[in-house]
Amino acid sequence: MSMNMNMKFEPKIMAFVCQWCTYTGADLAGTSRMQYSPYVKIIKLPCTGRIDVQFIVKAFEEGADGVIVSGCHPGDCHYTSGNYYARRRFEMFHELMSFVGVDMRRIQFAWVSAAEGRKWAELVNEVSKRVEELGPFNVFHALREQANELNP
Numbered sequence: 001m002s003m004n005m006n007m008k009f010e011p012k013i014m015a016f017v018c019q020w021c022t023y024t025g026a027d028l029a030g031t032s033r034m035q036y037s038p039y040v041k042i043i044k045l046p047c048t049g050r051i052d053v054q055f056i057v058k059a060f061e062e063g064a065d066g067v068i069v070s071g072c073h074p075g076d077c078h079y080t081s082g083n084y085y086a087r088r089r090f091e092m093f094h095e096l097m098s099f100v101g102v103d104m105r106r107i108q109f110a111w112v113s114a115a116e117g118r119k120w121a122e123l124v125n126e127v128s129k130r131v132e133e134l135g136p137f138n139v140f141h142a143l144r145e146q147a148n149e150l151n152p
């Protein structure tokens with residue numbers, strides 16, 4: 001196998017997924033041998049309703065170029081309406097991120113059930129393609145360095 005000769009940008013995508021639905025859906029995509037981007041790192045959560053915006057910020061700080069948050073469909077969440085809260089929180093996060101200048105095309109919020117292996121594969125491919133076009137996410141790292149200088 002030759003090394004990466006063409007130096008193609010390989011976007012790092014972090015996916016925060018609910019263990020009940022999307023995690024199983026992603027597993028199904030794998031076992032069904034559906035082709036999807038290998039650049040995604042899956043982080044399993046008990047429920048996306050529990051996701052904190054800090055997780056997403058941290059993902060970018062750790063070098064992610066894109067983030068996916070995916071849980072159960074509305075009504076299927078195991079913790080009553082946890083994912084409705086996730087959605088609300090996500091809207092707030094949108095405003096916050098836009099305020100600090102983060103391109104929202106780097107973040108994708110979705111619902112993928114345990115049976116939707118194909119939807120998962122398509123989602124990952126779509127986000128990877130979009131992030132690949134946007135290029136590496138260096139702006140956020142620069143912002144972070146600036147913040148550290150102001151608050152040593």
Ligand code: FES
Binds near residue numbers: 019048049077082083
């Ligand atoms: Fe899946 Fe809440 S249990 S989103």
